Amino acid sequence: MSSNDKIATSSIVSKIWAFCNTLRDDGVGYGDYLEQLTYLLFLKMADEYSKPPYSRKMPIPAQYNWESLLNKSGDELEVHYSKLLRELGSEKGMLGQIFTKSQNKIQDPAKLYKLISLINAEEWVLMGVKDKGDIYEGLLEKNAEDTKSGAGQYFTPRALIKVMIECVRPEANKTIADPACGTGGFFLAAYDWLTEHVQMDKAQKQFLKFSTFAGNEIVPGTRRLALMNLFLHNIGDIDSESLISPNDSLIAQPETRYDYVLANPPFGKKSSMTFTNEEGEQEKEDLTYNRQDFWVTTSNKQLNFVQHIKSMLKTTGLAAVVLPDNVLFEGGAGETVRKKLLETADLHTILRLPTGIFYANGVKANVLFWDGKPASKNPWTKEVWVYDYRTNVHHTLKKNPLKSEDLQDFVDCYNPQNRHKRKETWSPENPDGRWRKFTYDEIIARDKTSLDITWIKDKSLADLDNLPDPDELAEDIVENLESALDSFREIINQLKK
Structure with a gap:
């Protein structure tokens, strides 16, 4: 990848993150944002695959494809997008699995329109696999x-x-x-x-x-x-x-x-x-x-x-x-x-x-x-x-x-090339050795x-x-308390039964 491509990809990443933070102000968490991004990215990439040079036949009904979102705004966009999610969830294969039980979590049509525009501005299929993957991961x-x-x-x-x-x-x-x-x-x-x-x-x-x-x-x-x-x-x-x-x-x-x-x-x-x-x-x-x-x-x-x-x-x-x-x-x-x-x-x-x-x-x-x-x-x-x-x-x-x-050090001790040739690091002379066989x-x-x-x-x-x-100790204490609370809740649920 050229330096220009890397700059372009990092620009896309920063835009996606910035918009995520904008939506968080409206109460849309990372999980909800991820879901909406998933629906729209899938539709956009399907649209790209349906055009030259790929010209593939896609399983998405024409009335619910990517282009059906581009000429709408306001309430019309919100109504259409919600219906699109419902209808695609009943399709077969990966399409139906991606859209199963899908809902529109972006209540402001203007922000939905902006997210669609943001995704529409890029050619996702042409982007490097690692770059797309890194954004999503x-x-x-x-x-x-x-x-x-x-x-x-x-x-x-x-x-x-x-x-x-x-x-x-x-x-x-x-x-x-x-x-x-x-x-x-x-x-x-x-x-x-x-x-x-x-x-x-x-x-x-x-x-x-x-x-x-x-x-x-x-x-x-x-x-x-x-x-x-x-x-x-x-x-x-x-x-x-x-x-x-x-x-x-x-x-x-x-x-x-x-x-x-x-x-x-x-x-x-x-x-x-x-x-x-x-x-x-x-x-x-x-x-x-x-x-x-x-x-x-x-x-x-x-x-x-x-x-x-x-x-x-x-x-x-x-x-x-x-x-x-x-x-x-x-x-x-x-x-x-x-x-x-x-x-x-x-x-x-x-x-x-x-x-x-x-x-x-x-x-x-x-x-x-x-x-x-x-x-x-x-x-x-x-x-x-x-x-x-x-x-x-x-x-x-x-x-x-x-x-x-x-x-x-664990990988070295594990010895993946030949795990039958291993050597302990523990011994009576080295009681703190971390690698020991039984x-x-x-x-x-x-x-x-x-x-x-x-x-x-x-x-x-x-x-x-x-x-x-002290901050590490405090975090450990909080972790242990929360873990104990989870255990107590489980006991209470059992007692209620």
């Missing part, structure tokens, strides 16, 4: 930072995703799935890895674009953002079938098995559905999934996702999954799931993550890496390598956010087969002189 991250919207639960830190992909190292002509894909971060990072590190012929590039990725996302607004995110990054096409299903991935045994499963299943321990009771009040009911291929029946959402991911992975496949601490130490169903996973797969690596890197408060999470295996009488897991990037590590979202280079027998001998393993001395408990800065 930037908005998604801003939206995740808006804690009131709750969008953070659908956004995994991109630095963490990048490191997970670097360890898994996906190959061409192989399938990649995410059963709770949020805004599509794992797909984009895998796509970037493949285009940057793997030499592909034309057929392999076609496979990457149309056949590599498969996801599920049950929240319509989040699924819409994911589809647009993929489309702007050149994954899928405007008139192709949706790569992301609206179905709850946990309900049924998967029909297809995949080479890679990369996921960060939703936070919150319970799977539930919301319904209206006889008094007209909203209630939640715990969901359990009675699947014959599951080892145990439970309403614990993450334990169900572990079992589901195991069932959707090929016997030659690789999984990398972000999971909260309760999956590592909880008894009952948790212990059963851990034992079965150790026996039927090769659970070879656990990365312990610090707090302060996710947009939901106080989350203590880990990344579990395992390889799929065929049926066997003997346990497949021989040793579990643990990297403790939690003890004595402090991150905050604003002042000290997680960067991919923070985890470079044999299958050592794990099984632990209470409840707990995988919640730590050995490094916590300096904050031992040395008051080394306390973090």
